[in-house]
Every structure is written in structure tokens, then in C-alpha cells.
Amino acid sequence: MGHIQVPANGEKVTVNADGSLNVPNTPIIPFIEGDGIGVDITPVMRKVIDAAVSKAYSGEKAIAWMEIFCGEKAAETYSGDWFPAETLEAIRDYVVSIKGPLTTPVGGGFRSLNVALRQELDLYVCQRPVRWFSGVPSPVKEPNKVDMVIFRENSEDIYAGIEWKAGTDEANKVVKFLQDEMGVKKIRFPQNVGIGVKPVSEEGTKRLVRKALQYTIDQDRDSLTLVHKGNIMKFTEGAFADWGYELAREEFGAQPIDGGPWCSFKNPNTGKEIVVKDVIADAMLQQILLRPAEYDVIATLNLNGDYLSDALAAQVGGIGIAPGANLSDEVALFEATHGTAPKYAGQDKVNPGSLILSAEMMLRHLGWNEAAELVVKGMEGAIEAKTVTYDFERLMDGAELKSCSEFGEAVIKHMA
Numbered sequence: 001m002g003h004i005q006v007p008a009n010g011e012k013v014t015v016n017a018d019g020s021l022n023v024p025n026t027p028i029i030p031f032i033e034g035d036g037i038g039v040d041i042t043p044v045m046r047k048v049i050d051a052a053v054s055k056a057y058s059g060e061k062a063i064a065w066m067e068i069f070c071g072e073k074a075a076e077t078y079s080g081d082w083f084p085a086e087t088l089e090a091i092r093d094y095v096v097s098i099k100g101p102l103t104t105p106v107g108g109g110f111r112s113l114n115v116a117l118r119q120e121l122d123l124y125v126c127q128r129p130v131r132w133f134s135g136v137p138s139p140v141k142e143p144n145k146v147d148m149v150i151f152r153e154n155s156e157d158i159y160a161g162i163e164w165k166a167g168t169d170e171a172n173k174v175v176k177f178l179q180d181e182m183g184v185k186k187i188r189f190p191q192n193v194g195i196g197v198k199p200v201s202e203e204g205t206k207r208l209v210r211k212a213l214q215y216t217i218d219q220d221r222d223s224l225t226l227v228h229k230g231n232i233m234k235f236t237e238g239a240f241a242d243w244g245y246e247l248a249r250e251e252f253g254a255q256p257i258d259g260g261p262w263c264s265f266k267n268p269n270t271g272k273e274i275v276v277k278d279v280i281a282d283a284m285l286q287q288i289l290l291r292p293a294e295y296d297v298i299a300t301l302n303l304n305g306d307y308l309s310d311a312l313a314a315q316v317g318g319i320g321i322a323p324g325a326n327l328s329d330e331v332a333l334f335e336a337t338h339g340t341a342p343k344y345a346g347q348d349k350v351n352p353g354s355l356i357l358s359a360e361m362m363l364r365h366l367g368w369n370e371a372a373e374l375v376v377k378g379m380e381g382a383i384e385a386k387t388v389t390y391d392f393e394r395l396m397d398g399a400e401l402k403s404c405s406e407f408g409e410a411v412i413k414h415m416a
């Protein structure tokens with residue numbers, strides 16, 4: 001491989017025919033450091049995870065980290081190539097990876113590398129659990145009532161980036177096609193207009209909702225809520241809700257409640273009733289604040305999921321502590337919910353919690369639950385002791401301000 005140094009002391013994670021993982025005692029885990037605050041949070045995440053694994057398995061297991069490159073560090077390493085082919089190959093080949101945030105310019109410039117990774121690897125599920133850790137400062141009265149898992153569709157929607165810039169031949173051609181051949185009369189200002197396309201398919205929707213419902217069953221959760229703006233965007237967001245309900249009825253045997261469209265079925269493992277319901281996206285942003293206890297697993301489209309994950313994260317302490325995973329049926333790429341926070345880059349200041357908890361999800365994905373439990377114990381301990389980074393410290397009475405790396409040390413200390 002060009003610039004990737006494969007660790008000699010590790011072995012590959014492989015996928016069995018039934019989709020389960022074969023995890024050696026020294027799995028090679030590729031990681032992208034990330035732009036901006038990536039340089040601060042990624043080393044701290046690695047240190048915390050190494051400590052948890054070493055403690056949980058008395059040194060019998062260890063992660064063999066393998067640096068791979070994307071974004072600014074890739075451009076430096078690969079002479080201007082921001083998105084090297086061997087990075088994609090490594091993520092595919094090594095099956096389980098983790099990444100720091102990557103910068104995307106606003107307005108012009110290149111398209112999101114984060115989105116490109118999801119698209120190229122068909123990581124169609126963006127799974128973002130949102131729960132409260134005792135002691136974390138929150139703007140709401142009862143943050144303990146927030147315990148939701150977002151399944152965000154990760155490959156379609158307006159987020160796919162199919163759009164044309166105002167004033168270009170392409171944009172003008174699309175406008176002309178829409179007006180002349182499709183009879184569209186509603187483009188308010190047809191001159192100098194940017195145009196975007198929002199693909200939402202039955203297959204894309206159903207594979208996402210299938211994963212979300214299976215998770216609801218496996219984790220013995222109470223409900224799945226389809227979040228959409230289907231009253232306005234009927235054939236995209238509305239179809240998402242319709243296909244979601246159809247899948248629940250056809251593949252999970254859900255029966256309509258009071259004539260539908262809400263429906264329910266019994267969890268085949270526990271016999272508990274699982275309710276499948278829907279909420280329109282704008283109302284959902286009020287619901288999560290006013291009635292969070294009524295929501296559990298959420299399946300939604302790409303852009304709604306992006307908005308919802310930051311909004312929900314704010315209720316439990318902010319995006320500094322919001323983890324996530326991008327998943328296909330074989331490959332998993334874990335990543336924080338937040339971005340590169342450029343104003344804090346290189347200051348050893350920000351909260352590494354989001355990336356640490358993303359790695360905690362990764363440990364569970366590998367089946368290393370004992371190490372994952374230690375990570376949670378360490379985080380809870382550090383927060384309860386009020387030894388926290390600036391984002392929590394500014395909202396907590398009597399807290400002790402810690403740097404990013406000091407917070408990592410505190411997490412490790414509280415694993416004991």
C-alpha cells in the first residue's frame with residue numbers, strides 16, 4: 001500500500017458468511033485522524049480505548065491501530081489527493097474503522113469527504129444514539145428522559161449533493177427541461193436559480209427501516225418513529241413514511257392500530273408490543289423537547305437526521321458527547337457527530353467524548369463489551385467528579401476545567 005503502514009503485530013477482522021465478525025485478539029483498526037480538532041481528540045480516543053482494552057482483557061487483547069488518510073492530511077501525504085483510493089480500499093478491506101471529522105467548504109469548493117466516504121462504501125445507515133450521562137449539564141429540566149437512537153438514511157435525499165449552480169448551462173438546461181417537458185410552472189425565479197435533486201427510493205428507504213426495526217427488536221426497545229416532511233414533499237418524504245409502514249406490515253407482521261397508519265407487532269424475542277408511528281419533522285423538533293420519553297428508535301431521511309442529531313445532542317450536553325456509526329451490511333466506519341470545530345484546532349481544549357463514545361460503539365460492534373463497559377464507567381466517573389472540558393465546565397457549578405488530554409486521563413483513572 002502506498003502510504004499506509006500495516007502494523008506487523010495485528011490481524012485483519014473478517015466477515016463470516018452469516019455476516020458476523022471474526023475478531024482476532026489483535027485486530028487491525030484503520031483510523032483517520034481528521035481535520036481541525038482531529039489532532040486533539042483522536043490521540044486521546046486511542047489512549048482511552050487502549051487503556052480500556054488492556055484493563056478488560058489483562059493484556060490478552062489489543063488494538064493494532066493503522067493510520068489511513070483523508071482530508072487535509074491526505075492532501076499533504078498524497079501530493080494533493082484529498083480522497084486517496086487506498087483509504088477507501090483499507091476501510092472496505094479491514095471492515096471496522098474509525099474517523100475524526102473532515103472539513104467541507106461552504107458554498108463552493110469540493111463536496112463533503114464525509115458524505116463521499118458514506119456513498120462510496122454504501123454505508124447506508126448512520127446510527128446515532130442519544131442518551132444522557134448523569135451529571136452532564138443540560139438546557140432541559142429532565143435530560144434523563146432522552147434515550148433515543150437515530151437511524152438516519154445515509155445515501156440518498158437532497159444530501160446526496162446532486163445540484164447545479166445558478167447561472168450555469170447545466171442549471172439552465174434542467175430548468176428548461178422542467179418547464180418545457182415536465183410542465184413545471186412553480187419555479188418562482190427561473191433566471192439564475194440553483195437547482196438540487198432529492199432522490200428517495202423504495203429500496204433505500206426499506207433497507208434503512210429494516211435495520212432500524214431489527215435494532216428495535218434486538219435491543220428490546222418500545223417503538224420506532226418515522227420522521228418525515230411528507231405533507232409537503234409527498235413523493236419523497238411522504239413515500240419514506242409509506243414505505244416504512246409497508247415494510248413493518250409486510251416483513252414484521254405489524255397490524256394497523258385504529259385503522260392505521262400507526263401499527264404494532266410483538267417482539268418475537270420478548271413478546272413486548274413494538275409500536276411503529278410517524279411524526280412530521282418540524283413537529284418532531286418540538287416533541288423531542290416537550291415529550292422525549294415517548295420516543296425511542298427513530299428512522300428518518302438524511303437531512304432530517306442531520307438536523308435531529310445535533311438538536312437532540314444539545315439536550316444531553318451537546319455535540320461534544322454525541323457518538324455515531326456509519327454502517328453497511330459488512331463495513332462499519334465510526335465517527336463523531338460533530339465537525340472540525342476549527343477555532344479550537346490544536347489547542348488541546350475540546351471534549352473528546354463524542355469520538356471516545358463512537359469508539360465505545362466500535363468495541364461493542366467487535367463484541368468487546370467488557371472494554372466498552374469500562375469506557376462508559378470511566379466517562380461517567382470523570383463527569384460525576386466534575387473534571388470536564390470547557391463545554392461542560394462553563395455550564396456546571398463547581399467543575400474543574402480539564403484540557404482534552406486531561407479529560408482522557410480522568411476517564412482512564414475512573415475505569416478503576
Ligand SMILES: NC(=O)C1=CN([C@@H]2O[C@H](COP(=O)(O)OP(=O)(O)OC[C@H]3O[C@@H](n4cnc5c(N)ncnc54)[C@H](OP(=O)(O)O)[C@@H]3O)[C@@H](O)[C@H]2O)C=CC1
Pocket residue numbers: 037100101102103104105114318319320321335336337338339340341342350351352353354391
Ligand atoms: N462528520 C464530519 O466529519 C462532520 C464535519 N463537519 C464539518 O466541520 C466543519 C465545521 O463545522 P461547524 O458547523 O463549525 O460544526 P462543528 O461541529 O465543527 O462545531 C460547531 C460547534 O460545536 C461545538 N463543538 C463541536 N465539537 C466539539 C467538541 N468536540 N467539544 C466541545 N464542543 C464542540 C463548538 O461549540 P462552541 O463554539 O459553543 O464551543 C463548535 O464551535 C465544517 O467544514 C463542516 O462541514 C461538520 C459536521 C460533521
Ligand SMILES: O=C(O)CCC(=O)C(=O)O
Pocket residue numbers: 102103104112113114115306337339
Ligand atoms: O460532511 C460534512 O461536512 C457535514 C456532515 C454532517 O454534518 C453530518 O453528517 O452530521
Ligand SMILES: [Mg+2]
Pocket residue numbers: 306307310337
Ligand atoms: Mg451534522
